[in-house]
Amino acid sequence: MNKLNIKLLTALLAVAIVAGVCIFYACKKEETLTKETEFVAKNYDGSCVQVNVLRDKNNNAHFITKSIKEDPKITLGLIISSTLKLEPRKAKNEEELVINIPNDAIYWFVPLDGTLPIKFEPIKNGAKADQGSSSGSSSITCTCMEWLVNCTGGERCEKRYYSDGKWRCAPASNSCCTHCQTNIVARVYSDSSEHILVGSVYLIQSDTITIDGITYE
DSSP states (O other): OOHHHHHHHHHHHHHHHHHHHHHHHHHHHHHTOEEEEEEEEEOTTSOEEEEEEEEOTTOOEEEEEEEEOOOTTOOOOEEEOTTSOOOOEEOTTSSOEEEEOOSSSOEEEEETTSOOOEEEOOOOTTOOOOTTTEEEEEEEEEEEEEEOSSOOSOOOEEEEEOTTSOEEEEEOTTOSEEEEEEEEEEEEEETTEEEEEESOEEEEEOSSEEETTEEEO
16 A cells, blocks of 8 residues: 555544544533423414423523424413413403513523524612513414305404413304404513514523524523
8 A cells, every 4th residue: 555545544534533523522412401391382373383492411491493284273372481480470451461580590582483582681780670671471362364255244353261261262243253363472571672472482591592503692
């Protein structure tokens, strides 16, 4: 074997070793993620997404999402991580849910339709929070999706309270509407500004979050 072939073989062997080491460490890094929860969420346009939430060794959250087939049994909603032990309270109109976010850590509202997440940071140095500066709420709006063609009444939906403790939309009495869609509108107050998110949203505590490979901090 001449010197040129020996050099080429040595170079290829070195590349293979480096690639093997990189793959090894990549696998090791992936192994540090532990599953926290998984669920299916629905967005405003009716599309559904499978969501897996994992934690790394620093307890930071990682979201892995995948679009799946639409499922009429899945409803839109504001989803609160079960690890938070937060209970939303009803507003005076009883249709709106209000969530007060603690001032003890960093929290995130994560829309599940690809919209940018919203970060809540603790207020430091004993500063007094403006009203609503660390809170969010959700309410429903109704959209008529199907209605009778030869009907003279209005295509109206109405909000109804069900025994499971949730409000949903249904066709109003004597209306042309035969199918109503329930849409969740989340209002998030951060840094004295208001953000309106339409669709399912997940509330979680984490210093940073990574959504499908993109990290937010």
